[in-house]
Amino acid sequence: MFSNNLIAATSNGLWQRDISEIVSVKEDKELPSGYVLYQNFPNPFNPTTKIKYSISDVGASLMKPLRLTVYDILGNEVAILVNGQKPAGEYEVEFSGETLPSGIYFYQLRAGDFTDTKSFVLIK
Numbered sequence: 001m002f003s004n005n006l007i008a009a010t011s012n013g014l015w016q017r018d019i020s021e022i023v024s025v026k027e028d029k030e031l032p033s034g035y036v037l038y039q040n041f042p043n044p045f046n047p048t049t050k051i052k053y054s055i056s057d058v059g060a061s062l063m064k065p066l067r068l069t070v071y072d073i074l075g076n077e078v079a080i081l082v083n084g085q086k087p088a089g090e091y092e093v094e095f096s097g098e099t100l101p102s103g104i105y106f107y108q109l110r111a112g113d114f115t116d117t118k119s120f121v122l123i124k
Helices: none
Strands: 005-010 013-018 048-055 066-071 077-084 089-096 103-111 114-122
Touching: 048 066, 048 103, 077 089
Parallel strands: none
Antiparallel strands: 005 013, 048 089, 066 077, 066 103, 103 114
16 A cells, blocks of 8 residues: 655654645756856966856767866967766866966867857966
């Protein structure tokens, strides 16, 4: 025999409700519909910052090579943070400028035909 109760464990103990009391279920975040490169945080930074990006749901057979690269003000490649394929979702990587001099740097996300570049400032 099945129960009409929904039971879940929480940090405050057990939670129990009758199924008829549940009005809706909150879904997880929707997968992004395109590629997005967000502004890093914090900016300016010393010595580390976080870079967040989103990848669209393109299907496993259609996944494009993904590359997140950091450049100095002269366009020289300083670091490759991501190089490969990833499933759809939101990601965050940490960049350390510990060995770099203060200055303006750029980070660029390339995925298929998508390219976006943003700047950030390292202050020591």
